[in-house]
Amino acid sequence: MELGMKCFKRALWIYHMNTGSCNGCDIEIIAALTPRYDVERFGIRLVGTPRHADVIALTGPVTSDMVDKVKRVYEQTPDPKVVLVVGSCGISGGVFHESYHLEGPIDKIIPDGTFVYVPGCPPRPEAIIQGVIKAWEILEEVRGNGRTTQKTEGEKD
Amino acid sequence: MRYTFIPELFRQLFSKPFTNLFPLKYAPASIKDTLDKIKKGEIEINPPVEIPDKEIFRGKIQYDREKCIGCGLCIKVCPAKAIELKKEEKKIRIYVGRCIFCGQCVDACPKGALSQGEEFLLADADKLNKEWVIE
Numbered sequence A: 001m002e003l004g005m006k007c008f009k010r011a012l013w014i015y016h017m018n019t020g021s022c023n024g025c026d027i028e029i030i031a032a033l034t035p036r037y038d039v040e041r042f043g044i045r046l047v048g049t050p051r052h053a054d055v056i057a058l059t060g061p062v063t064s065d066m067v068d069k070v071k072r073v074y075e076q077t078p079d080p081k082v083v084l085v086v087g088s089c090g091i092s093g094g095v096f097h098e099s100y101h102l103e104g105p106i107d108k109i110i111p112d113g114t115f116v117y118v119p120g121c122p123p124r125p126e127a128i129i130q131g132v133i134k135a136w137e138i139l140e141e142v143r144g145n146g147r148t149t150q151k152t153e154g155e156k157d
Numbered sequence B: 001m002r003y004t005f006i007p008e009l010f011r012q013l014f015s016k017p018f019t020n021l022f023p024l025k026y027a028p029a030s031i032k033d034t035l036d037k038i039k040k041g042e043i044e045i046n047p048p049v050e051i052p053d054k055e056i057f058r059g060k061i062q063y064d065r066e067k068c069i070g071c072g073l074c075i076k077v078c079p080a081k082a083i084e085l086k087k088e089e090k091k092i093r094i095y096v097g098r099c100i101f102c103g104q105c106v107d108a109c110p111k112g113a114l115s116q117g118e119e120f121l122l123a124d125a126d127k128l129n130k131e132w133v134i135e
């Protein structure tokens, strides 16, 4: 267990879910994974199930069909977790703010979540990377494994 | 004929990688330590990809409070309804969390009080923070 924690704390796995977005932000998330930005060099990767994820990246304003799915995905993700809200429509409704079938924004559906918001419609890939780093900082704080100043760089304690 | 790929292979072996190394080359052992070091100026972050055209780039809205006359035209055209009129003062308030950076308000403003800057790294954990509410 101890060894496992040490191995995995530096790689951040992200589960991405579209809650009714226009797909613009999803494409920018993929753009951050392409060789141009290559976030996999940080150990950041998209995973296929929320059970493996540290961060849930949600795009879109949560349509009424997606409410229970968002809740389920949130509950399936192991603690500690951070919800990365990518795009203005997830933050506040954005252009869809008065649509008839919206239940969102996302923080209304998950009231007790920890959020990092990335504004933009869509945000640039660098802004998404910056948001992931913010989420990482929060996770380090929660897990209490942030500071390594006392340890050596290679972490052989 | 078969070896025509060799020049291309050499070219690619010795050319610079296309990857933009924003913000650092590899993940540090501790993000918080690294952020502290960046604040102190011990580490420099790699800059993001350069903005293609500064003239037409649509970044965060800049608001010149002095020029604004409170006519409300920007509120009329805003597709996301990100702008709010402060009636008593005749000024406006813009919520970046709602704004979609379309630039319609910039085009509509008769006094040129609005413009779009080059700022786009705006992620934050608080959606009503000071940077995101422009007054």
Ligand code: SF4
Residues within 6 Å of the ligand: A021, A022, A023, A024, A025, A026, A059, A060, A086, A087, A088, A089, A090, A094, A095, A120, A121, A122, A123, B100
């Ligand atoms: S923020 Fe804009 S680009 Fe992103 S999903 Fe919403 S509408 Fe699409």
Ligand code: SF4
Residues within 6 Å of the ligand: B061, B074, B077, B078, B079, B080, B081, B082, B083, B094, B098, B099, B100, B101, B102, B103, B104, B105, B106
């Ligand atoms: S840029 Fe577009 S969305 Fe943002 S405040 Fe101006 S009109 Fe509204």
Ligand code: SF4
Residues within 6 Å of the ligand: B067, B068, B069, B070, B071, B072, B073, B074, B075, B092, B108, B109, B110, B111, B112, B113, B114
């Ligand atoms: S259109 Fe220009 S002058 Fe009129 S309220 Fe908006 S910012 Fe102020």
